[in-house]
Amino acid sequence: MAVSKDLVAASATPLILSILAEGDSYGYAIIKRVRELSGGQMQWTDGMLYPVLHRLEKQGHIESYVNTAATGRQRKYYRLRKSGTKALAKQRNQWLLVHGTLQRLWEKKPCLT
């Protein structure tokens, strides 16, 4: 079951912020992590990640720095900033609220007959 495009787009920000809360990361690793966590169910078009990262950087939630890997390849790493941690807490509360509401609606009701 593939997740709809709208839902993927909406969940991109909390996903990125949560992954960066685990530690600094770069584009490819973030995509890989999402793929692993969702068991390959969340299909991102990889290139879509970068505009979201750049927007978060512009908003001041994350910051970037260039690091050279052992292979000699330069990677642009992203790091969560204080305002990003706050934004993540806010997002988390909103998603939990939506999740909780849906869960209550979908809970199995006792059979009355």
Added chain:
Amino acid sequence: MSDVEKQIEQWRGGLSGSDTLAGPDIRELESHLREEMEHLKSLPLSDEETFLIARHRLGDPPTLDREFAKVNGNRRFLRRLSWGIMGALVYFAALTFTNAASALSIRLACLGGLGWPAIDTLRHAVRAIAFLGTILFVVWMYARRLRRHTDWSPQGSPAAPAFAAVALALGAVVSVGVRILVSQTAWRGAIGPHDYREPELWFQVHASILLAGLFVALCWRDRRKAQYQS
């Protein structure tokens, strides 16, 4: 250079035609592409196949262009503006060139002992050639840009020279407009009948300086931003 490196370079070239993707954006996408290709190497695939899969996963350029426009919208506007300014500058440069060629042809014809009707014909021919030269220059620029535009490059890119062409036409309309306005004023006796080309020339010179300044400022801003981001 291996075939796959050539393909990567072609892919990169296609992306660089985009109005929204800046140099550092392309470098970041390329790094992602290479990383994905390396990951795919563990599967029984040829180099070309790993490139095709990685390219597909990254997304097609029109989509990338559209998505990056959401964060780099400013860049798209400024790029188009600079193309527009370039078009207007080409018009003014062509006009100066046409006028100079025309004046030179008259002088040479006089020295050559040609009579007036012949000089007039020559003058018109030179003006027509100079004008056509400008049009051909723009078409050549457009064609050069289109050659780089393969199926895999963003759809937005060929629009840029079109902005230059529109600006060229706009430059012509404004310039002729100023001329008509000034000649009308001259006809009403506000300025002498022989001076009416002067304000047009004044307008062209000042507009050229202003536009050239603006163009340099835009290019400088682009460069500085690219340096800052890398």
